[in-house]
Amino acid sequence: MCALTCLNPIAIALNLLLLVIAPLSGVHHPTIHDIITTQDIIAGDVFFEITEPAVLEYTYRLRPAKDFGVSFVSQRFTGIGLVLTQPSDACSKIRNYRELRGNVALIKRGDCSFLTKTINAEIAGAKAAIMTEFDDDSAEFEYYIEMVHDNTSREAHIPAGFLLGKNGVIIRSTLMSLRRPHAIINIPVNLTFVPPAQINHPPWLGW
Ligand SMILES: *[C@@H]1O[C@H](CO)[C@@H](O)[C@H](O)[C@H]1NC(C)=O
Numbered sequence: 001m002c003a004l005t006c007l008n009p010i011a012i013a014l015n016l017l018l019l020v021i022a023p024l025s026g027v028h029h030p031t032i033h034d035i036i037t038t039q040d041i042i043a044g045d046v047f048f049e050i051t052e053p054a055v056l057e058y059t060y061r062l063r064p065a066k067d068f069g070v071s072f073v074s075q076r077f078t079g080i081g082l083v084l085t086q087p088s089d090a091c092s093k094i095r096n097y098r099e100l101r102g103n104v105a106l107i108k109r110g111d112c113s114f115l116t117k118t119i120n121a122e123i124a125g126a127k128a129a130i131m132t133e134f135d136d137d138s139a140e141f142e143y144y145i146e147m148v149h150d151n152t153s154r155e156a157h158i159p160a161g162f163l164l165g166k167n168g169v170i171i172r173s174t175l176m177s178l179r180r181p182h183a184i185i186n187i188p189v190n191l192t193f194v195p196p197a198q199i200n201h202p203p204w205l206g207w
């Protein structure tokens, strides 16, 4: 009766132990960089890099929307603007559509669905929508939020992705303190052939 359930924790512990030992006991004594490939790190995520302003010049990870919008890999944008929307939550018509048109929207999460935000960005002429958290007191500040369709009969035709709040706060506060209307980005960047140690991730993150 108890055999299975009682053994489970032991079996799990043994499996974990084997996972740790097996790679280390190989003849090549692989380093950590051989074990963890860039593919493992990417795992369906998309990356973009900021090229200006210089203080934000890093590679950032996005978690693409699960079931709405289009794929980020369908079109690559080089030297495109990343623009903070007004209002910041993009839950109503975007007022700074002149700045946003042809660029990528940076939008605060909350107050309406991710799909509504994406559609409002699309209507304003944005090429893609990036959602993030601007509140460093938020419980979700350090987590990726899964963006799903809101089950209305609407659809977005631009890509949407979630950026870690830790990045969002720093990008927004840096742009505001430099009084810059936007950052310049390349999106997506293909890291498939970049070794993990060479990925230029923000120093304030561990990944
Ligand atoms: C949309 O519908 C699916 C399937 O019924 C459900 O699992 C999901 O929670 C709904 N999503 C929202 C945002 O209401």
Ligand SMILES: *[C@@H]1O[C@H](CO)[C@@H](O)[C@H](O)[C@H]1NC(C)=O
Binding pocket: 073, 188, 189, 190, 191, 192
């Ligand atoms: C990156 O390049 C590889 C190889 O050319 C390709 O298979 C992959 O789809 C590309 N990924 C992105 C995100 O463009």
